[in-house]
Amino acid sequence: MKRRRRPASESKGAPRWMVTFSDLITLILVFFILLFSMSQIDIVKFRTIADSFQQRQILEFYPSVIPFDDPSAEPEMESEDSQGKDDQDLNSLLSNIQSYLKENKLSDVIVATRTERGVVLVLQEQALFDSGEATVLEDAYPFLNKVGDLLAGIPNFVKVEGHTDNRPIDTYRFPSNWELSSARASSVIRYLTRTGDLDPTRFIAVGYGDTRPIAPNDTSENLQKNRRVEVIITDPQFVEQ
Template sequence: MARRKHEEEHESHERWLVSYADFITLLFAFFVVMYAISSVNEGKYRVLSDSLVSAFRNQTPSSVSVIQLPNQVQAGTPQRIAASSAARAPELEAQARKMRGMAGDIRTALGPLIEQGKVRVTHSKRGIAVEISDSVLFDLARAELQPASVAMLTTVAGLVKANDNLIQVEGHTDNQPIRSTQYPSNWELSAARAASVVRLFAENGIAPQRMVAIGYAEFRPVEPNESVDGRARNRRVTLNILADNKDEVAVLPTDAPHPTPAAQ
């Protein structure tokens, strides 16, 4: 009998689909597991953490054993924020009104010097800044207050004494070097000038805990030092009467590009 010719099996070119489908399934399962791991319930985590701490310390857990679902927390958060903002609105308005009134009183008291361009008073969310030219306060290369400036600063102290705002006094110089025995550099001179103002304020009843004296030397200019007028503008003392939101302001700006100043 004639032997039947063996037919070759047809090779399938779509076998890769099986491997591809398995890979997609595994990848999907991997992302599901990763998402499940990353979704931590904050309430459960806090209860577990307090329970472990209390177990080791033999104390009663301080956390309330009420677990709130994440969607419930998210749903209630905007309402709580809105309620908190509404509750603080009268307080913030009162603070802003107080700062505006204080700035107006200072402008009135220092009116003649403001007209002469030797004093500048500005008001912002950070507080009130009173910039005073050094020619009003000190002799050249000295840190002792002139007798005429004592009366002016005493008036300012009387206006801010009744409040509890923090006061930051900054001393600034131009870029002309100073090399005296008492002040080896502008760091010492600027810090000593700021300290003189702080000491006068303390003598006039302002709590020392409210104040800080900072010397910036020539490293915070407001005008170029190439001209005589620019150097005169940079030689100044600035009184920063900070706003009541003390947690939101810092003694030194965090984004300051200048070196850390010498502070007293």
């Protein structure tokens, strides 16, 4: 007699895959709820900070932990004080140089003025060099020594410019006015730094040749004016374009 097979008992409840799927969906839902709640908190914080900046009286009411209430006031005051001291030093320097020129009757060949660049000394060729040469004359030593003594008391940078007239020069040492003007500017700096024990990094030498005349090159007098060396004791506030 054959035995009857019992039918397989069917499991009660939802399929196993559905349980796993529902757990996954629940976790994803919780994750997005957390993200949403965090984003809402950030927006609230952002709005609070924005409102605090719009209400400037809050910042003005509470004292600052910084020693001075207005952070921009003290540096600006220091800058103005520094500029005032620079002006005072340059004006004092100009006064000393002008007094020296007057006492030694050098005002005809050396002019000292104050411009936006600083204190400018214009030295005519005959006060420093022989014609067509770049070696400083001994007669110029006392004045350059005076300038060196005055420069030792201030930290300003010094620019020395050499200028010539438009007459061409063609020698072994100076093939053109470029070389002559540059050599003359360099000679003045060399003398100041060697005899005055000044820092060479404070100086710059520039040769302009005949490209920056102060008078037309049409008379012997004007040619003489253009043959010059300019010593600029620079104003720290001046920015050259």
